[in-house]
Amino acid sequence: MTLKIATWNINSVRLRIETVARFVAQHQPDVLCLQETKCMDGQFPLADVRRMGFEHVAIHGQKGYHGVAVFSRHGLVDIDRRAFCGKNDARHIAVTLADGPGAGVRIHNFYVPAGGDEPDPAVNEKFAHKLGFLDEMQAWDALRVGAGTAKTVLVGDLNIAPLEHDVWSSKQLTKVVSHTPLERRRLTEVANAGGWVDMMRALTPEPQKLYTWWSYRAADWAAADRGRRLDHVWLSPALAPAMRQVEILREARGWDRPSDHVPVIATLSP
Incomplete structure (x- = not known):
């Protein structure tokens, strides 16, 4: 039996709920993790989500900004929402699957701060916030999975493309937030420490290009193909042998009223 976990920065769940339904109908994930839902908990379109077949929902919302959610066809327990950097931003939610093929699997869903436009923490508070967020991720014991036997998944929009071929041109983007040497190093340190x-x-593996995001600013995103891999799926070593397939649903970038991110679907045999 397999477990399909999808992650997607939806850029407003209420605006794009029909797009979510289209994706779910076509690909039938067991678990769907969304970021940037931009919706308070009391306004979340739960009825629409349940019509898609997800009876179990965990949300962490915020008016107009941020927001993360987990939809599941299987029971959810041990739901946790962590605040980072002394802020009340809704950027993290964690759940454990209670039953089904992934019973016992822990899922962390993250939306790391984008960091603004200027890659200098001394003059850009948003970039300083991003670096501080990464510091807290690295220091958090719950994300140190390397030596244990726990089956854990970390997914989400981490807003960093860490490798050379995670962007269309590493040379041209080296001073652009999301691919600066400092961010690339810091995300790698978070992953290695955990x-x-x-x-x-x-x-x-590299050197194959992998992108999950294409800017709205491009007149023809597909022709330009100037993408970045900002969305990630990480596994604990105990779960890594279960990996089977990852699909980046590039065509979703061309759907009506698209997000600038596309879904990433990870298939496991836990």
Whole structure:
């Protein structure tokens, strides 16, 4: 039996709930993790989510900004929402699957701060916030999975493309937030300190290009193809042998009223 976990920065769940339904109908994930839902908990379109077949929902919302959610066809327990950097931003939610093929699997869903435009923490508070967020991720014991036997997944929009071929041109983007040497190093340090396995790159090594995001600013995103891999799937070493397939649903970027991110679907046999 397999477990399909999808992650997607939806850029407003209420605005794009029909797009979510289209994706779910076509690909039938067992678990769907969303970021940037931009919706308070009391306004979340739960009826629509349940019509898609997800009876179990965990949300962490915020008016107009941020927001993360987990939809599941299986029971959820041990739901946790962590605040980072002394802020009340809704950027993290964690759940454990109570039953089904992934029973016992712990899932962390993250939306790391984008960091603004200027990659200098001394003059850009948003960039300083991003670096501080990464510091707290690295120091958090719950994300140190390397030496244990726990089966854990970390997914989400981490807003950093860490490798050379995670962007269309590493040389041209070296001073652009999301691919600066400092961010790339810091995300790699977070992953290494936790003992995480980058599932996407384990199955599709460099130098193959991998993108999950294409800017709205491009007149023709597909022709320009100036993408970045900002969305990630990490596995604990105990779960890594279960990895089977990762699919980046590029065509979703061309759907009506698209997000600038596309879904990433990870298939496991836990």
